[in-house]
Amino acid sequence: MFAAGLTATSVNGLVGHSALIVGLVTSVFGAIALAYATITGDRKLLRTIPNYAWVAGGTALLATVVMMNALLTYDFGLAYVQQVGSRSTPMLYNIAALWSALEGSILLWLLTLAGYTAYIMKRYRKRLDDPLIAWALVVMFVVTAFFFFIAFGPTDVFANGEPGVTDGPGPNPLLQNHILVMFHPPILYLGYVGFTVPFAFAIAALITGRVGEGWLMETRRWALFAWGFLSIGILLGGWWAYEVLGWSGVWAWDPVENASFLPWLTGTAYIHSVLVQERRGMLRVWNISLLIATFALTILGTFLTRSGIINSVHAFADGTIGPYLLGFFGVIVVVSLSLIAWRGDRLRSPGTIDSPLSREGAFLANNVLFTVFAFVVLLGTVFPLIVEALQDRQIAVGQPFFDRLSMPIGLVLLFLMAVAPVLPWRKASTELLRDRLFVPACLGVVCLAVAVAVGADAWASLLAFGLGGFAAGAALRQLVLATRRQGWRGLVGRANGGMVVHLGIILIAVALAASNGYTRVGEFTMKVGEPVSFEGHTFELLEVEAFETERSQGLKAQVSIDGGQAYAPAITRFTLQGMDIGTPSVRTGLTKDIYLTLEKVTEAGASEAQIKVFIKPMILWMWIGGGLVSLGTILAAFPGKRRRDPRAPVSEPVPVGDARTGDEPEVARV
Amino acid sequence: MTAAEVRPPADPRAARRAGWRRLKQGPGWIVVVLLFGVLLVFGIAQGRDARTPEERVEELSKQIACPICDGESVFDSRNPTSAAIRNELLAQVENGQSSDAQILAYIEERFGEDVLLVPRAEGIDALVWILPVMALAGGVTGLAIAFRRWQREGGLEATDADRALVDAARARETGFDDEAEGARG
CATH class of the missing domain: 1.20.120 (Four Helix Bundle (Hemerythrin (Met), subunit A))
Structure with a gap:
């Protein structure tokens, strides 16, 4: 060899x-x-x-x-x-x-x-x-x-x-700096590529004309599988960015990140709206379109980030495959739309949705929001290209734009996550809602009070806390009811596993709101023997050390936090590439992380170093949320106790105490 | 629960439960909503109005793209150019003469408009703000129309033609038949 x-x-x-x-x-x-x-x-x-x-x-x-x-x-x-x-x-x-x-x-x-x-x-x-x-x-x-x-x-x-x-x-030195590079790409790809399977079945349903619910049964779990891996892959990417890149963030709305987020959004819409089709036989065109959009977006995203037309920190710029990917994307869209048009008559589904105040209604609202979210992300990602094509001007659409637009969408989604799980199918009364939502709402007030007590002062983060508590209350209510009725099986099945996923997503959303809104940054020239105070903590430079490996040499600053253990942010020069890579050092805690980066240092043994300190609240909860998302996805993949016969007419009453929905049966049949 | 097991209404537990139910139907909610509103307003009011110069620089530098790197903001980027811009921002902020918009305009003049990460709401750039709002409005309107239509149609009654189709399908095959299901639509 x-x-x-x-x-x-x-x-x-x-x-x-x-x-x-x-x-x-x-x-x-x-x-x-x-x-x-x-x-x-x-x-x-x-x-x-x-x-x-x-x-x-x-x-x-x-x-x-x-x-x-x-x-x-x-x-x-x-x-x-x-x-x-x-x-x-x-x-x-x-x-x-x-x-x-x-x-x-x-x-x-x-x-x-x-x-x-x-x-x-x-x-x-x-x-x-x-x-x-x-x-x-x-x-x-x-x-x-x-x-x-x-x-x-x-x-x-x-x-x-x-x-x-x-x-x-x-x-690239950034890719040989942390163990997560072993896991993030393969897991992300398992999800990203996994959406090909439900897409293939959707196309097959159109070709054979069997657009009823049979094909859904084959693919539902595949979609969930892909969704779970995509979620975990995206989160691992954020974790990697946090541990390696040294700007203390997890998400930058970079085109490559957006490319993975777009199919996640449409995929999330799908795994919710598919329930309406299973239950009521409705939304056939819509569900097929969501699957097609999800797959097409993976190809489009790959085109945007792998063809070199968009600059990004982690795009692989290469012009050769762009036209092929774009052509393939075009073929997918044209073929799919033609098939839908051809099968249009069979895709019209029977039945009506009786009331907006029903689980179906909530799923539809969810779908509108997720689709608009995906549209916003796609628009922001390609907008510079559009302007350049039309007016030959360079503009940028960056993080502040995405933050501003995703925040209200996220808040409304949190609200929906609070209300939707308690809604029965078909129709709900306001008395029922008042009854079921009371305890969750109390939890929301408690969370809001906690947020106020710890000093949150922006309306968006306050609402994120309050609505997050409200939504968590609704998810917990469902889990408590289900486990009370069925023991440990109350955690298994789609509806219950889904609630565990909801809890994870809520944690991530609240942690993001807290860490985005309340990060404190300070940059200090620290001198040996002279502690610096910042945000209630003291930092003291102990010494500057040199270190060397076969491929790199670097300097690290030993900084003790609050007189305790020393943390060592470093700058490493990778000799082969001649690149300087900063490596942050993080003290992780339940309420906040202290994130140190070494900005400037002269030599080993120097008596001073420039250190940047980020105090970031609640970061740990993002990873805990990620764990809950994966756990919930696994739980949701297990079949529930009693499953509805897919061949049964859509209007047939659901078996009493249906484990999949966890609905109180007497209401489920209203 | 059989009739014999029903507890007499005097049972304190049942009474408590009934009281709890009444609370959830009205007064409880008034308290919850009031508390939520009061806490929200109180929380917002406790915010400090004055931003420190460092916070202003942070906010501004997050809206400016580093001119020599790909897709990083001046706030995130660690190269000397970005550091220079941060110093420039700090100088401007501490000078106290200019508003945020003026500072951004000054930066734009020096480095070109592609360093601004937030597109302005004028000219064709405004589309990036307008289109999402239109998409949301479109989605909500579409949903409202769909619900109106569903409400008008009410429950779907099977016509004789539908029944004939189903019967034909049943006759053709006893097992699960997607064809028939498709045709029902």
Whole structure:
């Protein structure tokens, strides 16, 4: 392997190329053969189809393994290894180097997608003669083929590098600084790419004309699965930014972040509105559109951030794949809209929603808000491009814009989270609402009082606390009622797991409001032996130390907080890239974090250093909220106690004490 | 609960429960809403009016993009150019002559309009503020219209044609049939 790295063609490159081309051909033929077999009813051909999925999955895996091998064995014959590999990078970050630049991230995408395709095939291979399953798999094959093509052609993942190169710079120093780079991208991709599965089933439902509720049953859990991973992936990204970037924030409304947030918004809308369709058979076009929008937004987001048309700190600028992604996005939109238009007659759903004051009504309001939210984020992200195209002017749309618009939306969503869980299906009376919301409202008042007591003074953060308490009260009420009735099973199932997720989201929202609104920043030139006071804490510089690793050298300042343990923010110079990277040091606490960064220092043993201190309230609760979101998603994925027969007419009364909704049964049937 | 188990109304627990129920239907809510409002107003009133120069600089620097980096604000960025702008802002703020808008206009004049992170509400840039409001208004109106229509239609009655369709479908297949379900729509 090592010798191969020095020759013009790398063995890894050869194997990788071959794997990609085989995968590409297999996926294309898989799609064609499956479509043909389904149309003609050729059962013999149908039986051979799973092999295409195994081969596609296997070649994607092989390509990834080969690239990993090339990185770990320093095969500098490959351009990608020259770009991100380095002999001095520790093994851990060498593994993470697989997704630290464009080519590798496409490979990761491909592996995830081909893996999903193979898994869906494994799960449903006995039912391939069902056209719905077959067409869904055709869609999966087509998307997989597209990404094989992107990896093989325009990106040319396994391109040969310049001859004679024996070492490289390694990944961007920011990407070899924290263990989270191991987890954030793969988990995010599991979610981001996972929305391909429900999308494929939605398209299959349109093609077969079976737009009833059958296809929903197949995909609901997949959508939830993707949503859970996307949520966790986004949060891990925020955590990484907080621990590494040194500006003490978790979210900057950067285009790349927005690209992951957009499908999250439409996906969230979907996992709520799908309940209306399941229960009442309504909103068919809407739900299919949400799934299509979610998938299309993942492609559009990738286009925006991977084509180099938008500048961002963590976009991989590369012009070659842009046109293909944009073209693919166009194809998705045109094909989907045509299919919806074609099936329009079947998509009209029966039934009415009796009253806005009902669970259906709340889900619809939720959908309007989430869609508007997604629109705002998309508009803000692409607006500079629009202005540039129309008037040839450069403008910027930044964090303050997004903050200003997302705040009211977030507050209304919190209010909705308080009211919606207590609403029964069909119709609610105000007496019922007064009765069920009283205790949650009391909790809201208590939370508001706490916020006032600790000194919150902006109306937005006060409302966030008050409404957050209100919403948490409603979620807790549901959980208490459900567990009282069913024991531990009251925590399982969609409605109850969903409430755990709600609690997590509320914690995150309140923690964001608190930390955005009440961060205190001070910058000090600290001298050894002269403590500095700031916001009720004292900081004392103990000493400035030098440290050195194989690939970097740096200085760290030992700062003791309140005379106790010392924290050591550092500046590291990565020799190969010549980049200075600041590393913050954080004292985490239940009520607030103290976040230190080293801004300026002269040399080891210096008697002074410039230190920036951020006091950030409630950050820890964001991570706890993230834990609750994942826990709740897992709980929600378990089936509830009694499930409604999907074949039952939509108007049939729900089994008494339905675990999925946790509704008091007598009201559920009103 | 059978009739024999029903407790006499004199039971203090039942009376307490009834009282609790009455509280939740009226007086309790008045107290809750009042408390919420009072706390909110009190909380806002306790806010300090005067911002310190540092807070003003922080607020301003969050609205200015670092001219030489990708997508970071002057507040977040750590490079010398941003530090220079922060010093400039501090000087202007401590000078006390200019309003926030004037300071931002001055910065814009020096570095170009693409350093302002908050688009202005004039010209075509205003669209970025108007369109979200229009989208929300559109969504809410659409929802209101849909509810009006649903209310007018009332409960959907099956027509004879619908019944015929269902019967035909049932005859064709006894199991779950999406075709028939689709046709019902």
